[in-house]
Amino acid sequence: DQQVKQNSPSLSVQEGRISILNCDYTNSMFDYFLWYKKYPAEGPTFLISISSIKDKNEDGRFTVFLNKSAKHLSLHIVPSQPGDSAVYFCAASAHNNDMRFGAGTRLTVKP
């Protein structure tokens, strides 16, 4: 039972353009959402988060949008850079110690 879903296994964009990564969840109790970035042979690193009391959080080139009614969140990267090429994981928790992760989306930014 995958409660957090990333339906696009991969995404390819041109350098300088916008990258939009999507994530859907099924558990309405989730109230904290995060995005992690992972390079090969390394562990995931925290990128940005959002609480359910907000609908947008921005940090530099990265913005996360949360649509609670649709149970959907997205990560926007503008402008995309080749160094952004990585696997991006969406994660969610319901104020317990059980965080659920999506399967990841591999982003490739072409020069």
Place this chain on the structure above:
Amino acid sequence: NAGVTQTPKFRVLKTGQSMTLLCAQDMNHEYMYWYRQDPGMGLRLIHYSVGEGTTAKGEVPDGYNVSRLKKQNFLLGLESAAPSQTSVYFCATSFLGLLGGNQPQHFGDGTRLSIL
């Protein structure tokens, strides 16, 4: 990730063998976690610890045991390895647990385990 160190980085086991994965952190974090990552599945929580001497089950605990004898170390044990346990294992830590305040987790670089 210098703060969370996993040992070993790679290991090949035969079915039925046992082994222990070590996670060591120097960030003085109370909370520690063990995840496994499988293709198409994302990361799934195996066990976690909210402090020295405590452990709890996560989403997929069967076939694994853990111990947290010291605050800085979290051990994951496989008593009798099975091919289904072939995976990449990640350890993570956080300053406050998800229950006590939403803090991101810091991950180690993983242990790739193959069981033949």
